[in-house]
Amino acid sequence: MIILEGSVGSYITIERTSYHYFAGNNYLGMANRPEVIAAACEALKKYGTNVAASRRTTGTTDIHLQLEKQLAQFKGQDDAIVFASGYLGNKLLMDQLKNEITVVITDSMTHSSILEGIPPTIQEIANYKHGNMKQLESLLNDFKQQNILIATDGIFALTGDIAPLDEIYALAQKHQALVLVDDAHATGILGKHGRGTPEHFGLHNAPGLFQSETMSKAFGSYGGFVAGSHQLISPIREKSAFYGASTALPPALAAAGIASLQFLEKHPDLHSKLLAKASQLKAAIAALGYTTNEITTPIVPLFFEHATEAQQLSDFLKANQIIAPVVNYPVKADQAILRLALSIDHSEEQLDYLLSTLKKWKEHHGRN
Ligand SMILES: Cc1ncc(COP(=O)(O)O)c(C=O)c1O
Incomplete structure (x- = not known):
């Protein structure tokens, strides 16, 4: 395990040595922007570390309300x-949808937060092989008398691949199913305005399509959010235990979220620049003979048949001051994956160094 000794940018420090950091999810570098840090510090001074109360009781600050308005x-x-x-x-x-659904169908690589979030009242849970729309359709037919929710990561x-939400949604419409997309990695990244996977597929605001999102990745802050119609959000405020019986998001993080949104509003092309960079990096890595995918997102997976090879490469990279871990959680993939995460702040020199180091490993050891 890596023990960080400072902030996570495109470099990190471990035992006083600087490393190129190709891990984590600080895709737009927002966790280190001076504006974001300053806003968090100011709120920290004003409100302290924590309001120590739930939103419904006495934990709502003006900052929470401002953040929600901006989101x-x-x-x-x-x-x-x-x-x-x-x-x-x-x-x-x-939990909000539980009275409308009896069956949940998920992609086999769906994140644990979806699987663990399925309400106990659900009668059946089924999954289709990653991205396999034929299998999804056949499950929808199997459960045709039921009220179905299809849940997937964006x-x-x-x-780092993108769920075929256009096809999923079309199937859902045909079978009167609802769709939930976990856009933790897509918020701020996909779609013209960075609104996520639905926007990417022209499905922004589509009826029966729900999105759960986080500020902890592209926004560089922390905390989850759901945006939607008054009809969706008001009952959450009125009834959800997470609103009524869980301590509010610390105001400093809410302030960081606001500053991040303001920064992104002034720099609306940051995510498209990142995606262009990711596409170039993937092509260059594939040209070195590695197996990756061509999907343009900031997550660059290198696939290996054997976990030991992936680990050897990760160790080699670390010995050359590059952090890129092997990831095998929270879902089990069929192949071993070394995951490179790209940030808008990675410089050309860093990318060249990464590629030359990957080339070196390939020449001496690589078989993937
Ligand atoms: C797909 C997915 N969903 C949800 C989460 C949870 O988000 P958070 O870390 O902001 O709680 C993660 C976090 O890593 C994730 O990868």
Whole structure:
């Protein structure tokens, strides 16, 4: 395990040595932007570390309300609600939908926060092989008398590929099913305005399509959120235990979220620049003979048949001051994956150094 001794940017420090950091999910570098840090510090001084109360009792500050307003604006929605963890968002949403659904169908590589969030009242849970729409359709037929929710990640955490939400949604419409997309990795990254996977597929605001999102990745802050119609958000405020019985998101993190949104509003092309960079990096890595995928997201997986090879490469990279871990959680993939995560702040020199180091390993050891 890596023990960080400072902030996570495109470099990190371990035991006083600087490493190129190709891990984590600080895709737009927002966790280190001076504006974001300054806003968090100011709120920290004003409100302390924590309000120590739930939103419904005495834990709502003006900053929470401002953040929710800005998130709703960013998403082009009526309203938004923030809470203390992105991981909880899927549970919170499925809790709201539980009276409308009896079956949940998931992609086999769906994140654990979806699986663990499925309400106990659900009678059947089924999954289709990763991205296999034929199998999804056949499951929809199997459960045709039921009320179905299809739940999937937008960008998959390990492989960085994008769920075929256009096809999923079309199938859902045909079978009167609802769809939940966990956009933890896609918020701020996919779609013209960075509104995530639905926007990427022209499905922004589509009826029966729900999105759970987080500020902990592209936004560089922390905390989950759901944006939607008043009809969706008001009952969450009124009834959800996460709103009523869980301590509010610390105000400093809410302030960081606001500053991050403001920064992104002034720099609307940051995510498209990142995606262009990711596409070039993937092509260059594939040209070295590595197996990756061609999907343009900031997660660059290198696939290996054997976990030992992936680990050897990760160790080799670390010996050359590059951090890129092997990831095998929270879902089990068929192949071993070394995951490179790209940030807008990685310089050309860093990318050249990464590629030359990957080339060196390939020449001496690589077989993937
Ligand atoms: C797909 C996915 N969903 C949800 C989460 C949880 O979000 P958070 O870490 O903001 O709680 C993660 C976090 O890593 C994730 O990868």
